[in-house]
Amino acid sequence: MNKTKSLKFIADCHLGKLAKYLRMMGFDTLFFNSIDDDELIALSAQEERIILTRDKLLHENKTSNTFYLHSINHLEQLRELNRAFLIKNKREKPRCILCNVTLKEINKKEILDQLPKKVVKYFDFFEVCSKCGRVYWHGSHFKRMMNTIESI
């Protein structure tokens, strides 16, 4: 058995939007609003995570495993990552965009009282984050994100 290891990332500050997309694509992606370079490098080494950054100094630091992103636009950043790592073909089960926890399917009946009426009417497939309890369905926001991912 030679299962290829899943890609794991840690996104530098200012890459919050990219981190959300990577989580939607199922990649284990850490993101902190503020973290210093030493901590970032330590976490990356401990957990075998690729550091995503737009910081040239950090990228040139030989002790760190970084991928330098040229673009400031999240769509272009996803394309850069796809060219380097073929992320579009390696997608896994979606994760909560806030917690990075893999979503679990949940029966509509169990969450009826949490859902807006229109959602109850039009949607039947739901997933939930076991950490924050946020419920996901394939509504317009979800579809927009998925269309963006498809377009890379």
Ligand SMILES: [Zn+2]
């Ligand atoms: Zn969550």
